[in-house]
Amino acid sequence: xxxxxxxxxxxxxxxxxxxxxxxxxxxxxxxxxxxxxxxxxxxxxxxxxxxxxxxxxxxxxxxxxxxxxxxxxxxxxxxxxxxxxxxxxxxxxxxxxxxxxxxxxxxxxxxxxxxxxxxxxxxxxxxxxxxxxxxxxxxxxxxxxxxxxxxxxxxxxxxxxxxxxxxxxxxxxxxxxxxxxxxxxxxxxxxxxxxxxxxxxxxxxxxxxxxxxxxxxxxxxxxxxxxxxxxxxxxxxxxxxxxxxxxxxxxxxxxxxxxxxxxxxxxxxxxxxxxxxxxxxxxxxxxxxxxxxxxxxxxxxxxxxxxxxxxxxxxxxxxxxxxxxxxxxxxxxxxxxxxxxxxxxxxxxxxxxxxxxxxxxxxxxxxxxxxxxxxxxxxxxxxxxxxxxxxxxxxxxxxxxxxxxxxxxxxxxxxxxxxxxxxxxxxxxxxxxxxxxxxxxxxxxxxxxxxxxxxxxxxxxxxxxxxxxxxxxxxxxxxxxxxxxxxxxxxxxxxxxxxxxxxxxxxx
Amino acid sequence: xxxxxxxxxxxxxxxxxxxxxxxxxxxxxxxxxxxxxxxxxxxxxxxxxxxxxxxxxxxxxxxxxxxxxxxxxxxxxxxxxxxxxxxxxxxxxxxxxxxxxxxxxxxxxxxxxxxxxxxxxxxxxxxxxxxxxxxxxxxxxxxxxxxxxxxxxxxxxxxxxxxxxxxxxxxxxxxxxxxxxxxxxxxxxxxxxxxxxxxxxxxxxxxxxxxxxxxxxxxxxxxxxxxxxxxxxxxxxxxxxxxxxxxxxxxxxxxxxxxxxxxxxxxxxxxxxxxxxxxxxxxxxxxxxxxxxxxxxxxxxxxxxxxxxxxxxxxxxxxxxxxxxxx
Numbered sequence: 001x002x003x004x005x006x007x008x009x010x011x012x013x014x015x016x017x018x019x020x021x022x023x024x025x026x027x028x029x030x031x032x033x034x035x036x037x038x039x040x041x042x043x044x045x046x047x048x049x050x051x052x053x054x055x056x057x058x059x060x061x062x063x064x065x066x067x068x069x070x071x072x073x074x075x076x077x078x079x080x081x082x083x084x085x086x087x088x089x090x091x092x093x094x095x096x097x098x099x100x101x102x103x104x105x106x107x108x109x110x111x112x113x114x115x116x117x118x119x120x121x122x123x124x125x126x127x128x129x130x131x132x133x134x135x136x137x138x139x140x141x142x143x144x145x146x147x148x149x150x151x152x153x154x155x156x157x158x159x160x161x162x163x164x165x166x167x168x169x170x171x172x173x174x175x176x177x178x179x180x181x182x183x184x185x186x187x188x189x190x191x192x193x194x195x196x197x198x199x200x201x202x203x204x205x206x207x208x209x210x211x212x213x214x215x216x217x218x219x220x221x222x223x224x225x226x227x228x229x230x231x232x233x234x235x236x237x238x239x240x241x242x243x244x245x246x247x248x249x250x251x252x253x254x255x256x257x258x259x260x261x262x263x264x265x266x267x268x269x270x271x272x273x274x275x276x277x278x279x280x281x282x283x284x285x286x287x288x289x290x291x292x293x294x295x296x297x298x299x300x301x302x303x304x305x306x307x308x309x310x311x312x313x314x315x316x317x318x319x320x321x322x323x324x325x326x327x328x329x330x331x332x333x334x335x336x337x338x339x340x341x342x343x344x345x346x347x348x349x350x351x352x353x354x355x356x357x358x359x360x361x362x363x364x365x366x367x368x369x370x371x372x373x374x375x376x377x378x379x380x381x382x383x384x385x386x387x388x389x390x391x392x393x394x395x396x397x398x399x400x401x402x403x404x405x406x407x408x409x410x411x412x413x414x415x416x417x418x419x420x421x422x423x424x425x426x427x428x429x430x431x432x433x434x435x436x437x438x439x440x441x442x443x444x445x446x447x448x449x450x451x452x453x454x455x456x457x458x459x460x461x462x463x464x465x466x467x468x469x470x471x472x473x474x475x476x477x478x479x480x481x482x483x484x485x486x487x488x489x490x491x492x493x494x495x496x497x498x499x500x501x502x503x504x505x506x507x508x
Numbered sequence: 509x510x511x512x513x514x515x516x517x518x519x520x521x522x523x524x525x526x527x528x529x530x531x532x533x534x535x536x537x538x539x540x541x542x543x544x545x546x547x548x549x550x551x552x553x554x555x556x557x558x559x560x561x562x563x564x565x566x567x568x569x570x571x572x573x574x575x576x577x578x579x580x581x582x583x584x585x586x587x588x589x590x591x592x593x594x595x596x597x598x599x600x601x602x603x604x605x606x607x608x609x610x611x612x613x614x615x616x617x618x619x620x621x622x623x624x625x626x627x628x629x630x631x632x633x634x635x636x637x638x639x640x641x642x643x644x645x646x647x648x649x650x651x652x653x654x655x656x657x658x659x660x661x662x663x664x665x666x667x668x669x670x671x672x673x674x675x676x677x678x679x680x681x682x683x684x685x686x687x688x689x690x691x692x693x694x695x696x697x698x699x700x701x702x703x704x705x706x707x708x709x710x711x712x713x714x715x716x717x718x719x720x721x722x723x724x725x726x727x728x729x730x731x732x733x734x735x736x737x738x739x740x741x742x743x744x745x746x747x748x749x750x751x752x753x754x755x756x757x758x759x760x761x762x763x764x765x766x767x768x769x770x771x772x773x774x775x776x777x778x779x780x781x782x783x784x785x786x787x788x789x790x791x792x793x794x795x796x797x798x799x800x801x802x803x804x805x806x807x808x809x810x811x812x813x814x815x816x817x818x819x820x821x822x823x824x825x826x827x828x829x830x831x832x833x834x835x
Contacts, residue, residue, distance in 0.1 A: 316719075340721040348719060357713040357720075359779055368709055368720040371702045380700040423720065 014042045015079030017176045017207040018063055018095070024070045025058055032058040033069075036233045038226055040176060042078075043205045045198060047218045047239075049251055050228035051442040052412055056211055059228070060178050064097050065090040078175070094175030098165045100184060106154040110147050111136040114167045139167040142204075143197055159190035166197065176207040183217055184440070189301070195221050213440070214469075215244045227251055244471075252444040261454065262478045262494040265294040270328070271462035272313070272431050277322030282308035283486040286322065290431065290462040295453065297473025298466045299506055300483035306466045307349060309483075310433045313464070314346035315339030327430060340369060345424035347417075349436035349466075355420045356408050363390040363404035365419055370426045393422035397452060414445025421452060432456065435466045450476050470503045482506055520784065523773045526828070527788040530821075534792060538799035545802055552681070556674070558794045559683035560749065561761055561768070563742035565790055566694050566783075567735045568765040573698070574728060575711040575778025576631065576638030577766075578735045580646040581742075582759045584623045587649045588616040588743030589753040593662040601664045609669060617740045623649065624736020628729035653755035663752030673749030683745050690741060695783040697734075707731055711778030767818055768793055773825075792817075 021037040033055045040046045048056050061067045065085035069075070075082050077093045104113050114136040136149055145163055153161060162182055169177050179198075183191045198208050198221055212218050218225060219239050227234040227250045234250050249255050268291035277286040283305040290296050298306050312319050315333030324331050326342050333339045336346070348354040356365050367374055367386055374385040390404050399418045401411065408419055417437060424432065434453065438446045453476060457463055467473050473480050474494050480502060482490040492502050513525075538545040564581050571578040592612035599608035623645060630641045675682045698704035706727045710717040718724045747753055772789035774781030793814060800810040 335723075336719065337721045337723060346719070353713065354716050354719050357709050357716045357779075359712045360709060364705070364709065368705075368717065368722065371705060371722075375702065379702070380696070381702065381705060427721075 016040060016076075017042050017044075017078060019074075019076045020063065021074040023059070023062060023073045023075075025055075025062060025067060026070060031231055033062070033231045036228070036231070038063070038233075039236075040207045040209055042175075042207055043202050044224065045202050045208045045210060045222045047210045047212070047222035047225040048228065049211075049215070049218055049225050049247060051251055051444055053230075054228040054251070055231040056228060057180075058231075060097060060180070060209070060211070063090070064095055064178065091172065094173055095178075096169035096172065096174040096176070097178040098162075098169065098180065098182065100181045104153055104161060104165060104168075107152060109150050109152055110156070110164055111149040113153055113164050114139060114171055116168065135171055136167065139170045142170065143167065143200060145197070157190075159186050159194065162186070162194060163197065166201075170201075170206075174206060176209065177201070178209045178211070180211050181213065182210070183212060183214060191217065213443070215247050215443070216469075216471075219244065219247070229253055248443050254444065260475060260494045265291045265478055268292045268294065271326065272464075273323075273325040273328075274313070275323050277309075277312070277319045277324065279308065279312060279317065279319050281486075282317075283312075283483075285487060287488070288481070290464060292460045292462055293457050294479075295457050295463040295465055295477045297477030297480040298464060298483060299468060299470055299473045299480060301506075302468055304483040305486040306468075306483050307435055308486075310346060310435050310464065310466055313339070313431070313433060314344055316346075340427055340429075343428070343430035344433065345427055345429035345431070346433045347420050347424060347435060347437050349439055351413075351416060351420060351440065356416060358409040359407055361405050362394075362399075362401055362408045362411070362419055363387075365408045366390050366393055366404075366423045366426060369423055373426070389426060393426055397422050397425070398448075412442070412445070413440040414442055414448065417441055417445075417449055418452070421449075425456070429461065431462045431464070433464045433466070436468065437465075438467070438469070438472065446472075470506050471499060474499050474502055521782070523782075523785045524788060526824075527772070527785055527792065531788060531792050531795065534795055534799065538795070538802070541799070542803050545799055550798060550802065554791075554794050554798050555681045555684045556749075557798070558790060559681075559687035560742055560746055560758065561764060561794070562687040562787070562790050563690055563738060563745060564758075564761050565765040565768045565786060566690055567738035567742065569694070569769055569774065569781065569783070569786055570698075570707065570731050570738075571638060571642075571735050572766075572769050572774055572776070573711050573778055573781050574707050574731050575714070576728075576731075577642060578624075578627070578732065579639065579642040579762065580623065580627065580649060581735065581739050581765065582762045583646050583649040583653070583755070584620055584736055584739035585743035585746060586753065586755055586757055586759075587623070587653050588620045588740035589747045589757075590653055590657065590662065590743075590755070591619045592616040592744055592747050593665065593753045596665050597662060602666055604666045606668065609666070613744055616744055617737060620736040620738075620740025620743065621733050622736070624733040624739070625729065627736070628732030631732065632725040632728035650755060657755055659755070661752045661754035665747065665751055669748045670751070671748075673745060673747075673751075683749065686741065686745060690738065691783055691787055694738075698783060703727060703730060708779055711775075711780075713779075764793070764814070767814060771818055771821055 017040045019039045023033055023036045023038070024031070025033040036055065036059060038059060048059065050056050058067065062069045065087040068084060075085065077095065105116070108116070111133045115132040133149055140147055143163070143166070147160060147163065153164065156164070166177070182194060186194060195217070198210070202208055210218065210222055219242055222239050224236055225239055225242070225247070226236045227247070229251060237250070270289050270291050272288065272290040274286055274288040278284050286309060288296070300306055308317070311317050313324070315336040315338050326344070331342050333342070352358060357368065363386065367389060370389070371381070374381055374389055376382045376385070394401055394404065397418045399415050399422065401415065408416060411419065437449060441449065453463060453465070465473055465477050477494065480492040480494060481488050482492065482505065490505065492505070544550060564585060567581045568578060592615065595612035595615055596604045596608055599605065627641050627645050630636055631638050672682055677685060698707065706717065706722045706724070710722065710724050710727060714724055746758060750757070768790045769781065769786055770776060771793070772781065772786030774786060796813060796817065797810045800813060801807070
């Protein structure tokens with residue numbers, strides 16, 4: 001707990017930063033929020049947890065004035081009752097949001113991005129470069145970070161952009177900052193430094209409301225968590241003593257028993273055999289065997305070379321040395337088409353831009369890698385064959401879709417990932433590479449996805465599961481390989497080691 | 509009535525119905541304005557004028573669907589026409605035989621396909637932007653054509669090619685039949701072949717399509733090659749219609765083909781668009797211009813009306829989508 005926080009919670013002198021009660025919101029006939037109350041103390045790091053569609057975004061949008069709540073809501077900011085808020089009023093009160101897409105200007109410099117909002121309303125309507133730089137510099141100093149003020153934003157890493165977005169809110173004297181999935185695309189160490197900045201802000205008296213799918217972070221950073229489910233408040237809980245599994249239960253209303261499923265598959269036939277694989281600057285000396293029905297977990301921090309190895313096995317890049325055998329046959333892929341033909345499937349970590357053709361239909365996405373299977377004798381696409389294939393895989397993977405003709409982007413993250421699995425399973429692969437398959441997928445939907453993965457393994461598929469979330473590989477893989485600096489540095493058996501021991505080894 | 513509307517909509521799509529409604533309104537308006545509009549003569553002239561623009565629009569459609577553009581279509585068509593004319597002239601001009609004509613057509617098609625192939629290869633393998641590549645190709649072809657012809661025209665062809673531009677079979681103008689066959693081939697290619705399917709997918713997201721195992725480079729190369737081939741067909745029809753070829757002939761068509769594609773609901777960013785609505789859009793444009801011509805409007809005014817019309821369509825489409833969302 002920070003100083004400001006203790007003060008607020010302990011003496012009760014400072015008024016809450018925001019205090020909302022009886023907030024309801026309906027869109028058309030759909031109730032997005034029902035009778036929710038929400039309170040954040042000054043300097044507190046508060047978390048809102050809930051699955052997609054639980055009402056998190058709606059709540060944030062009401063507090064920041066984007067949406068008006070249905071009549072009957074009580075709203076107060078810093079102890080002052082208000083009847084209605086607009087985004088401008090909220091910003092004037094020091095309420096800021098950093099959305100997941102950051103909404104920065106990629107072509108402008110760091111200083112311009114930071115000082116932009118502040119300049120907008122000022123008069124005379126002139127831009128003072130020196131003043132702007134000075135402002136930006138002050139804010140960066142306050143956070144204790146150094147960034148090149150003249151660097152264009154598009155040359156910065158995502159983590160650095162995140163910091164710029166935070167600075168921008170501070171220029172406008174933010175007193176409460178909402179952060180929507182701020183760590184979604186950060187590496188472990190970047191996440192740690194972001195969390196350090198959050199702690200610093202909180203010590204400064206700025207309240208932070210954190211929204212994240214990563215429950216470990218939620219528990220590490222916040223002092224209290226408000227759990228929403230289906231638009232209702234489940235409760236507000238202290239994070240001290242809270243566990244990830246308890247939080248998952250609260251969010252989904254279901255219990256998931258995480259059990260080690262690891263088994264010994266060393267007697268099975270080898271599907272993938274890799275020896276001495278190298279690609280300079282990406283990975284080195286990789287020896288790996290995956291057997292039929294085996295799930296091998298590949299973990300390590302981002303930048304360890306996991307995705308690069310996956311891409312080479314999928315034929316997107318060519319290894320410089322070493323040998324790959326698939327079902328005992330030596331293979332050398334000139335493109336991913338060769339790999340697909342040989343029975344390799346790759347579920348990309350980037351579902352939005354690489355996994356699916358988002359604006360096109362669900363059906364078209366499913367058949368894309370298997371066009372050869374839906375043509376007739378004249379090599380023309382047969383609508384009948386296409387529909388059969390699509391409905392078979394939608395049924396098989398139990399995807400909840402309206403109509404197969406709808407754009408795939410209309411589906412939830414979990415269902416989109418099922419469509420990705422469907423399209424690859426339609427190619428009848430022997431080896432399935434899953435690269436961070438649960439990014440942007442709800443906790444509840446994750447369990448469903450892994451149930452499918454286990455089922456596939458049971459049917460004899462060899463699976464390489466890449467993930468930087470250790471619990472994910474611990475509970476879903478037969479054995480875990482730890483990768484760092486492009487090499488396999490250790491291997492762990494989930495039956496012999498505790499989760500904490502593996503996490504310590506990987507994150508240390 | 510509503511039931512019939514629904515069945516029609518499911519069959520051909522709301523887009524087509526909307527454009528047809530537009531077409532009917534335009535036809536009725538002109539029929540009331542002038543008695544000379546609703547005549548066989550007028551529709552005959554529309555049927556003879558439409559195909560050139562139509563074939564060029566088909567050549568433009570496929571690159572747009574793939575998220576690109578082919579600015580070289582009119583000059584490619586020109587150059588293919590010149591190739592045919594040159595071969596006819598070498599073989600005796602007015603006295604050239606049918607064999608020479610076939611040879612000329614084959615050469616024209618080969619030239620068109622080659623121009624497209626080069627553009628496709630550069631776009632697919634070098635990754636240069638289609639606008640730049642096709643603009644460069646357009647300037648190259650124009651310059652080369654002007655150099656070879658010294659800026660003059662080639663004319664004097666055998667009589668037997670006249671019917672390709674002016675003849676009719678069972679009352680159907682031959683150029684129109686050529687266009688209809690070409691449109692049907694395009695329709696089948698886009699809706700039923702793997703190549704067409706891949707065109708739409710890579711038009712929406714090239715990388716995701718490549719990750720799914722589609723040979724995207726080969727597909728892009730083929731897209732521009734086919735576009736060049738269609739330009740050659742347009743070039744041959746133009747030779748037969750005007751009995752002479754000159755560099756720069758029909759270059760005003762370039763932007764109108766883009767207009768026709770967008771009017772026909774093709775997504776400017778690629779990935780969506782169909783042949784049938786584009787064909788109806790073409791017909792609307794042609795009817796508009798001939799109608800305005802008949803009521804004695806200035807030809808420049810008719811171009812202005814096309815522009816206004818496109819803006820109106822975009823506004824109506826926007827309103828329609830808002831309405832559909834609210835329901």
